[in-house]
Amino acid sequence: MSEALIQIGLVGCADIARKVSRAISLATNATVSAVGSRSLDKASAFAAANGIPPHAKLHGSYEAVLEDPGVDAVYMPLPTSLHLRWALLAAEKKKHLLLEKPVALNVKEFDEIVDACESNGVQLMDNTMWVHNPRTHAMADFLTDSNRFGKLKSVRTCFTFAADAYYLNNDIRVKPDLDALGSLGDQGWYCIRAILLAANYDLPNTVIASRHPVLNQQGVILDCGASLYWDDGGVATFHCSFLANLTMDITAIGTKGTLHVHDFVIPHQEKEASFSASTETSFNDLVTGWDIKPRIHTTNTDLPQEALLIREFARLVGEIKYKNSKPDKKWPLISRKTQIVVDAVKASIERGFEPIPIQD
């Protein structure tokens, strides 16, 4: 007999919850069992507009979702400044926790959240979707292959989009009391995560922010970048921005191979994603062309990456619920490393672009 679906409650109905509730419905091991908002009307309107199953309970407060015995796990798309409070309460109520990124405002808060999850035996995962795309696994295989890629020499990532005037004045990501990390916490999170992927999750030794970050009048970052250095000579740079045309790249150059991807966060289309890779590429004899062109690798998937994330999250929750397993530590550890680098970039900006040593 197959195990029952993992029952997921939504703590908040932010715009991104539309995509995630669809993902939950697509994943084969989970279902939306509750929707909570600050008012019952909002919860009800969200449920009606987003095909939430009729059996799902509607709640007029976040607390009510956390108290709901029909909820195994919660998805929490709240502004970052609210994460600490609500994540701690969720853990206390033994609800497994899928938390929007950035996980926390800083690593101190992060550690409070992860400690609460660990001591309550609940799974923590952040909602970084692209790492669950099968393309990412194929990229990781390439990047860790000593024959095809070799040793990482440099990696460049970027995630930019041109926010409109409404966004730049009203979105939670430009408000110091909501998502105070701005573009760094939103887009930079992905860029740093991609750099860590290319570095096989080794933290850099030093982080230096790029000059000329753009902050709004409230001091929230709208555009920034940084360089990351490893003692073995690897160098990474990234650029994130609300002020530049939509671009999302990873370019990783190893001693033996090169990888390019141009839609790493959100693939151009749902069911298919590509990257280009080359190994020991060279010129022809007269140096008028290349001996071989980089090869395009395409992966196909029945489920979009956000549904694959839900499937992985619900699988881990199921392991705990039905098989008495311990919560997985891999995902929180990767999240924590991302948060450490976010903190370092912010510190470097605040200290006039000083090099910030990374201490794990």
Added chain:
Amino acid sequence: MSEALIQIGLVGCADIARKVSRAISLATNATVSAVGSRSLDKASAFAAANGIPPHAKLHGSYEAVLEDPGVDAVYMPLPTSLHLRWALLAAEKKKHLLLEKPVALNVKEFDEIVDACESNGVQLMDNTMWVHNPRTHAMADFLTDSNRFGKLKSVRTCFTFAADAYYLNNDIRVKPDLDALGSLGDQGWYCIRAILLAANYDLPNTVIASRHPVLNQQGVILDCGASLYWDDGGVATFHCSFLANLTMDITAIGTKGTLHVHDFVIPHQEKEASFSASTETSFNDLVTGWDIKPRIHTTNTDLPQEALLIREFARLVGEIKYKNSKPDKKWPLISRKTQIVVDAVKASIERGFEPIPIQD
């Protein structure tokens, strides 16, 4: 009656002269009229192996090419440390000068060369081939288009290749007495030039070298990078290396558009070259895909880029020779800006990664 072909003498028979002598034969307005090497045997062997026209004179010294009355212009593929001496002599002998890059060891030497060319009324051009590819013109059109690209926010370039052990021990580019600028002068020259292209040839205000450059035991740069900053907020980074797999990218992100090219220095093939461009790209409503994919722009050319360079050089020489025009100043000016940034990167490395202000 059409004007006669511009008579080009080769001052040196370095490997790159094979490609350039072929380019001269392909260009429709020039011919190789002399080949000079440090011995007549070498000149003779080069001519035989590379289809040099039978009418070309063979010389056993560089001086003899510069004295040859049948030579209008010379191509000089000598190590950088020899440029000053031989370029000055060429100018004095009224030979127009196509000089390998990097033009000089530093901008002081550069200015001596350009002054000598100006005072002798001869054309100076460096042998940066890719800027003569029609693709580069199409890229420049895109990058300067306020509707399609907008204002430059960030540009990343790289040119790396994995030199073999023989190269790393013997090539002139790793020898302090020959090409002392190493990878920075060779590959970095192109990266910087591409950055300047994206910045519409505005010099940055500040240059900061990346940490962890790799120098050989003689102090020649094998791998380095830098960040360049403009006061208006633009940021550029580049990475050049003899120690990483062949990669050559430009990624330019503007407020409205994005450009990617992955073979900017040497196109994958001779007759066709592509770049990808997007304008005001966005997501679909659920943020599960892109509204439009970046578009591939392909340009075709009958002549490879190195032949187009020769045609442009010979055209300018012809303007002077037959129409009494003044030497063109555009190409030397762009070369000089490239040299200025090369100098700043080197200075930043030497001064422990200090920011170097750029003073034109």
